[in-house]
Amino acid sequence: MINSLFVINRHGKIIVEKHWRGIISRQIVDVFNDESAKFMKLPPGTLERSDISSNQEAFFTKEDVPPVLESNKYWLLNVLRDDLTWLCPVEKEVDPMLVFEFIHRIIDVVTDYLGDVSEASIRENFVTVYQLLEEMMDYGYPLTTEPNALKEIIMPPTIINKVMTTVNAAAGVTPKFPQNMSNIPWRKAGVKYTQNEIYFDIVEEIDATVEANGNVVSCEAHGTVVANSRLSGMPDLSLSFINPRLIDDESFHPCVRIRKWESDRLLSFVPPDGHFKLMSYRVALSPYQAMPLQIKPQILPTKNGGKFDITVHPRSTDGKPIEAIVLSIPMSKSTTSVNATCNVGNYMYDPITKTVKWEISKLQQRERAPMLSGTFSSSDAQPDMGLTVDVDFKISMYSVSGIKVDSLRLFHEGYKPYKGVRSMTKAGKFHVRT
């Protein structure tokens, strides 16, 4: 089971330490730092790469440190997220999935409480973070991890709450203590709203790999249904889709009754209060229907440089404009300068990361196809090729898979809630090879 948790900043210094089963010396973090330096091909004792190493052949970063490392006595399970490393030294055998899932859950909950997880936000709210760690795990076993249940025990550090506690304490009023826990772990009892509303966001991300000639290597959509529930009492909802058959594979929040889905393709659930992820699903896409954009890059290397041009062709998206298109075109590491022109949007060359970023804020169909063309020069006689262009975009009010909500019905409560559904399609891991 989990013995201890250390939160480490990017310089390898401890921000938070928490022990559930006796104390593990802080030195373990030094061991961890040395081990990770090995994987980053750095001399021990340093964690940040100085610029001298830019001429090194392979470029390793913190990302390349494996999540399970070995030291003399412990296994060092570590999670890297948002520039912070969450390290769990483990002595005895444990399912690594449990540890990783749990750490990510902690981070999610802390994000929910503090708004974001960073060194600064943690330092500002040490007590809340520590209370959460205490409450979420007991002797190395997960205890209370549902945000709704946690909020009954530990108040989020909002300004109003802070004021309230100070006032109450000053007045000698003991804070109210919940008398009974609700029977459903993910929903607290006695929720009350004057206006009952529930919103669903269907967000789909397209993961695709496309070859330079336009051939689609792989392509699929990953969707999530995120809900924001502001409903009183214990509502029992049932949500149906117009075309559930499209869904290839799915997973649910614990509140969803899986058997009901299997028999009737109906989402039947008592929602938690507030924001939560109701469902995620995967849809296999046919390459022709799926691509809202067709991108054709061409890079021609010559001696000490080369030419490139990239065109973007919008495809049918039910008449919805494609917004916030960003193409990141990595140039070879030896590139010295880039010169380009584009007919739509604007481009920027970052000489440190050696990438060209081309942004198009909005693209409608039947417009002239945007095009970026230019030249680059390189200090290397034969600049490296074979890089992939990273694509980002989003399309509001459009779902690429065609999934639509049919109806939402509410049982067990007398009111009629306001319901809202939005959909959005985004680029996930969308890569174009050159």
Add this chain to the structure above:
Amino acid sequence: MRNIRRQLDSKNDREKLDGLKRLIAMITKGRDVSEFFPDVVKNVVSQNIEVRKLVYIYLLRYAEQEPDLALLSINSFQKDLSDKNQIIRAMALRVMSGIRVPVISPIVLLGIKKCVTDSSPYVRKTAAHAIPKCYSLDETQKDSLIEIIATLLKDRSTITIGSTVMAFNEVCPNRFDLIHPCFRKLCGVLPDCDEWGQMAILGLLLRYGRSQFLNPNPKVVASKATTVTSKSFYSSDSSDMEDTIAHDVVELDPDHELMLKSCLPLLQTRNSGVVLAVARIFYHLAPAVQADKIAKPLIRILRNFRELQYVVLSNIATMTLKRPYLFEPFLQQFFVQSTEPVFIRDLKLTILANVATDVNIHSLLNELQQYVKSSNKDFVAASIQAIARCATSVPSSADRCLKLLMKLLRSSNEIVVAESVVMVTKLLKDQPGENKKSILALAKLLETIKVPSARANILWLIGQQAELLPEISPDVLRLAVKGFADENNYTKLQILNLSSKLVILNPDHPTLNLLHQYTLNLARYDLNYDVRDRARFLRSLTLPVDNQPGIAQLKQHARDILLNNKAPPVIENDMERKPMIEKGHVLDAHPLFFLSLRNVSCL
């Protein structure tokens, strides 16, 4: 510091809260604030619940260092155990059992016994959590703790059962006799437990199932013994596979079937740990026909944080060793991006090579060809190895792989060339006769390539095939000897080998003999032990020396010693090379995690 003490002594709750908060912040940072212990413990009886909660946190952190003072607080916990509010009762037991002072273990045990019969499931859950804590305080309590676990296993609440099973797994993981009576109930409550409880129960069911049920796939397991053949066994053609499965159908025990049926819906949970745990159960305990249900959910949870992805991929890699067909339809999911972390990329390449078959090899090689163009040289090297691995796992593609690798020899990057040379030599050992041209191309490379391992490999290969290349091999030797002094030790050893092999093949050739003599002399005065040593050995083996009886005998076999036909190499992947506990190994991400399967009688 003095200020904090004053705040703790204050009558005002706000001041107290403030002081405690400052202490907790210091604990979080890892500062030692144990000196305040007496001042804090006093507050354990505070009426303000917020104050008390913070006191508890402090107490749990430092009780071990101040056992005597910590005992002072026990009384108030015992009183709280009879409080009207279930949350206070639960909290009291939780904190009391968390005080790591061995003396109090009997009191904790009493507390647990009291709470096990509590009317609130939350309190009973806390009692279950306290069991492993009490066990770690005092192992002699094991028997009474097991009794408590047995009682709790009968509990009907879905809230407590997960924690009970966690306690079972830690205190008495092999007392399956306690599980027999409640097995069906465990299967029944599975969908209604919280996710962590589900993971604990699934882990238990896996161990239980593997030790109590019959193996659903006796045949498949029998073929595990011959790993290499089992790959072609499945991939050769599908009708063949169905045949074997049809033969395999074993009448499952109704309980066995119940377990599989109740696990199945959990593949739809959001927690990827639960999904993986179900996948493990199906991999081990489901009939092969049903096992394919796990592929899709596993692919789904692949799209996740890198750490989780790593564990899932390791598991898939292990699964594909024995049952590559499970993941064959999802080949594209394992395609690599050059920007992915090294450990993810390597696992994916391993899986790709594992699931390669006659059918998909074409698209797979096309994909690998793309990777080789990458500017990340480390990635290119790994891809080249994957190509070579494909050649060994799908023999029909060997030719194409070889051609691909030969093309790479012309690359301008040294690492790429070196890696391909190493892999080409490994492949060429197989059927040298047909690949004379490739060997010639390699020989030409000696003029340009500088990476020692590549040079050594080429020289070795030419020595091995010297008989087939009478025109060029002496010339290669001549050129190699010319630069002998500047070569790396590995290369030097291979030059010595080459020259000895040539002399053994042509014992009467005067020039070769002179050249050989010259090589040996060069090596004799080399700086490196190994080179000198090898030279001495080869000298007595190849050159006429004074008749020593042993050596003469050895000499008769010189040809066999040096030019033996070596078995074709198997280019393995990392998974196979890792130390695995022969039978217990199978599905866990890392050797560390095999333990739990070690003491289970295996399939």
